[in-house]
Amino acid sequence: xxxxxxxxxxxxxxxxxxxxxxxxxxxGIAVVYVRHYNGFAMMSNEHKIDLARKNLWEHSYRGxxxxxxxxxxDKALFEGFRFAGRLTDEKIAAFRTAAxxxxxxxxxxxxxxxxxENGPPTPPTDGSTWSVVxxxxxxxxxxxxxxxxxxxxxxxxxxxxxxxxxxxxx
Numbered sequence: 001x002x003x004x005x006x007x008x009x010x011x012x013x014x015x016x017x018x019x020x021x022x023x024x025x026x027x028g029i030a031v032v033y034v035r036h037y038n039g040f041a042m043m044s045n046e047h048k049i050d051l052a053r054k055n056l057w058e059h060s061y062r063g064x065x066x067x068x069x070x071x072x073x074d075k076a077l078f079e080g081f082r083f084a085g086r087l088t089d090e091k092i093a094a095f096r097t098a099a100x101x102x103x104x105x106x107x108x109x110x111x112x113x114x115x116x117e118n119g120p121p122t123p124p125t126d127g128s129t130w131s132v133v134x135x136x137x138x139x140x141x142x143x144x145x146x147x148x149x150x151x152x153x154x155x156x157x158x159x160x161x162x163x164x165x166x167x168x169x170x
Contacts, residue, residue, distance in 0.1 A: 028096060029105060031135040034161070034169050036128070047169050048081050049161075051092050052137070056165050057081030084167075091164045098160035102153035105134060111146030132170075 030052040037044045048057035059081050074080055099105060131145035144151065158170040 028137060029099060029134055030137045033131075033133040033135075035131045037130075046081070047084075047165070047167070048079065049087070049165065049169070051087065051095070054087045054089070054092065056084045056087055056167075058084040058167075085165075087164060095160050095164040098156065098163075102156050102160070104153075104157050104160075105136070105142070107132060107134070107144040107151045108142045109144055111144065111149035111151055113146075113148040130170075 030050070032049040032051070033046065034049070035044065035046045044059075044061040046059045048055075050057065057078065129145065129147045131143065134142045136142075154170070158168070161167075161169040
């Protein structure tokens with residue numbers, strides 16, 4: 001082995017490790033965290049959709065505190081998520097198109113229950129809540145959530161998430 005190869009191989013290995021530790025810088029949304037909690041069913045589902053690394057992660061929790069299943073520990077390995085699958089370039093591109101068309105990156109704040117003209121004065125009492133954290137490629141974050149209140153184009157984005165992940169995420 002020549003001297004150049006001797007020094008180049010460890011450098012290439014270190015660069016590979018750094019690329020695994022840091023997501024590639026891409027335009028727009030890099031990661032989306034989605035969480036649903038249903039108090040009546042005592043169930044929580046969380047997903048981490050890593051568009052930059054093309055990975056889907058999930059965590060489910062059922063039961064009362066103290067049961068065998070525990071809420072996700074965001075300080076644990078892989079933030080307490082378990083690997084759920086890979087995302088394809090085609091599905092990511094279609095998701096990005098839908099996200100831009102429906103202003104998903106602008107979701108921010110809390111969305112309150114709105115009964116409308118003919119709706120009940122209070123929401124159903126099962127305790128369903130949701131939250132979304134969008135992490136952009138530059139590291140900025142936007143958070144939104146609601147209790148029976150939803151942003152405009154919720155249904156369309158739910159379809160886009162289902163097409164991307166193959167699951168009912170949103």
